[in-house]
Amino acid sequence: xxxQTIALMGVVERNTYLVKRYGWWELAFFIWTVANTLTIVFIxxxxxxxxxxxxxxxxxxxxxxxxxxxxxxxIVFEILTETVAWERWEGTIEYTFMAPLSRAVHLVGMGAFxxxxxxxxxxxxxxxxxxxxxxxxPGANFFAALVLLAVASVSFVGVGMVTAILPLVSxxxxxxxxxxxxxxxxxxxxxxxxxxxxxGWMQAIATISPATYALHGIREAVxxxxxxxxxxxxxxxxxxxxxVAIPAGLAVFRAGERYAKRHGKLKRxx
Amino acid sequence: MPYAVEVSGLTKQFVRRQGxxxxxxxxxxxxxxxIARGECVAVLGQNGSGKSTLVRVLSTLLLHDGGSAHVFxxxxxxxxxxVRRLVNRVSVEASFFKRMSASENLSYAARFYGxxxxxxxxxxxxxxxxxxxxxxxxxxxxxxxxxxxxxxVALARALLTSPTLLLLDEPTTGLDPRSKREVQEFIRSVRRxxxxxxxxxxxxxxxxxxxxxxxxxxxxxxLLALDTAEALxxxxxxxxxxxxFLVATGRAFEEEEEEAA
Numbered sequence: 001x002x003x004q005t006i007a008l009m010g011v012v013e014r015n016t017y018l019v020k021r022y023g024w025w026e027l028a029f030f031i032w033t034v035a036n037t038l039t040i041v042f043i044x045x046x047x048x049x050x051x052x053x054x055x056x057x058x059x060x061x062x063x064x065x066x067x068x069x070x071x072x073x074x075i076v077f078e079i080l081t082e083t084v085a086w087e088r089w090e091g092t093i094e095y096t097f098m099a100p101l102s103r104a105v106h107l108v109g110m111g112a113f114x115x116x117x118x119x120x121x122x123x124x125x126x127x128x129x130x131x132x133x134x135x136x137x138p139g140a141n142f143f144a145a146l147v148l149l150a151v152a153s154v155s156f157v158g159v160g161m162v163t164a165i166l167p168l169v170s171x172x173x174x175x176x177x178x179x180x181x182x183x184x185x186x187x188x189x190x191x192x193x194x195x196x197x198x199x200g201w202m203q204a205i206a207t208i209s210p211a212t213y214a215l216h217g218i219r220e221a222v223x224x225x226x227x228x229x230x231x232x233x234x235x236x237x238x239x240x241x242x243x244v245a246i247p248a249g250l251a252v253f254r255a256g257e258r259y260a261k262r263h264g265k266l267k268r269x270x
Numbered sequence: 271m272p273y274a275v276e277v278s279g280l281t282k283q284f285v286r287r288q289g290x291x292x293x294x295x296x297x298x299x300x301x302x303x304x305i306a307r308g309e310c311v312a313v314l315g316q317n318g319s320g321k322s323t324l325v326r327v328l329s330t331l332l333l334h335d336g337g338s339a340h341v342f343x344x345x346x347x348x349x350x351x352x353v354r355r356l357v358n359r360v361s362v363e364a365s366f367f368k369r370m371s372a373s374e375n376l377s378y379a380a381r382f383y384g385x386x387x388x389x390x391x392x393x394x395x396x397x398x399x400x401x402x403x404x405x406x407x408x409x410x411x412x413x414x415x416x417x418x419x420x421x422x423v424a425l426a427r428a429l430l431t432s433p434t435l436l437l438l439d440e441p442t443t444g445l446d447p448r449s450k451r452e453v454q455e456f457i458r459s460v461r462r463x464x465x466x467x468x469x470x471x472x473x474x475x476x477x478x479x480x481x482x483x484x485x486x487x488x489x490x491x492x493l494l495a496l497d498t499a500e501a502l503x504x505x506x507x508x509x510x511x512x513x514x515f516l517v518a519t520g521r522a523f524e525e526e527e528e529e530a531a
Contacts, residue, residue, distance in 0.1 A: 001385065003383075004384075005384050006381050006383055006384050006385065006386050007383075008381075009381055009382060010377075010378045010379075010381020010382050011378075011381075013378050013381060014367070014370075014374075014378035014472065015379065017367070017370050017374045017378065018369070018370065021367075021370055021411070031322075042483060053399065065468040070453045088368055089365050090368065091365030092365045092366060092367060094326075094329075094331050094361075094365070095359070095365060095379065095427070096382065097330075097331060098330055098331055098354055098357065098358075098359065098380070099354060099379070099382035100351055100354040100384070101382040102351075136366030163413065176322060190312060195293060200474075246385045258333065261286075261332055261333045262332075263284070264284055264323075264326075264332060266331055266332075267326070267331075270515045
């Protein structure tokens with residue numbers, strides 16, 4: 001148990017070194033994320049300028065929450081998926097996979113780092129864009145929003161474990177498939193629009209997406225000041241999804257790992 | 271007392287697709303041998319002869335198709351966790367996160383083996399010094415280090431975890447003569463100082479003869495012979511180990527087979 005706790009620290013330590021060593025790249029990606037978020041959040045002002053009627057401030061804030069969750073999910077998936085792809089490219093993956101580090105600890109460690117780093121980056125993104133638009137959230141319940149995001153993150157890490165195996169199964173295109181998974185998850189979850197504007201079949205899929213509950217609950221907490229009681233209808237499905245997602249993600253990763261070990265795909269080629 | 275390594279009838283094939291055709295490549299074809307605790311065995315073979323496949327199976331990175339492989343009595347598939355605690359490896363490519371420093375690479379790798387920061391703070395500088403790595407460069411990114419220095423860090427990474435079985439997969443290939451000699455000397459000193467069993471896969475006949483108690487010849491996935499260098503020379507009536515290899519395999523050492531894994 002002690003050895004596995006130390007090993008988990010090792011996963012977090014390694015990813016911290018990587019962020020430090022690629023500091024300027026991290027800054028460049030942060031600037032890109034800010035620019036990308038601005039292009040989305042400006043939509044509310046654009047609709048008003050072209051004669052549409054809407055509560056611009058509320059819609060701006062709603063779009064900001066969608067963009068921020070998109071960015072957060074991107075970071076969590078990137079840490080989980082890209083790290084495996086990166087390790088394969090550097091050739092270190094064989095050393096990681098032959099270490100006495102349980103796969104659960106390995107992936108949970110990467111997920112934990114992804115969540116912590118994602119929270120920091122996302123909080124900074126939220127603050128920068130809110131300042132840019134002069135948005136104020138006087139009644140927001142950030143504590144409830146944070147609790148909801150933390151619970152949702154368990155499911156996000158579970159889904160991320162599934163995408164993390166893709167670079168091993170398909171070394172050339174696997175990492176990109178992670179981005180597809182991120183997009184698919186968010187498109188059915190009402191990232192910039194209410195879920196009920198989608199066709200019925202998409203709404204049905206939305207009910208099993210953790211992002212649906214994360215987006216709805218966080219909007220309720222930040223825009224309407226909803227407390228934990230008010231967002232309970234979003235919290236309990238996330239708790240159930242979280243309990244299912246981690247074991248399911250681990251099982252899929254282990255199956256993919258067995259496939260890679262059977263076919264010799266752990267090894268870097270080229 | 272179990273052998274350090276016990277391999278019996280080990281087989282491994284890979285399937286490669288070429289257009290619509292599927293081609294089967296035999297990497298290991300009924301390989302059987304045993305290594306006693308503390309022994310150093312070298313396996314000679316061309317590229318594609320199955321050396322790296324053998325090392326990967328023993329280090330739990332590849333699942334074999336048939337036969338069995340045990341490390342100190344632990345099955346490499348069923349008791350993979352126990353095997354991982356006993357084994358470490360140095361391969362031909364000194365694989366590291368290239369932007370991270372030697373210290374950083376060693377530090378996180380040691381954590382995976384349960385070594386706490388309080389242990390590695392002392393051990394990392396000590397082991398880097400022991401392998402002849404200039405400690406002043408310990409915080410420089412790996413990409414700024416020479417190939418020889420990177421390989422010394424790879425040795426340090428393996429030895430930091432005190433492996434009972436050390437798997438060396440062409441550890442000196444591509445090194446300049448001085449670095450090669452330093453690495454070989456360090457492998458000798460590790461054998462003298464610790465109770466480490468070593469499986470050395472190499473192209474280098476002189477290295478095999480100098481470091482190993484017994485030498486095996488692997489060709490096309492088959493282990494043709496495993497004995498002392500002297501016995502191999504006698505068996506094949508050859509003046510040198512290279513000549514013995516030539517007679518055993520029927521071809522020159524420089525010829526390469528298609529690499530399977």
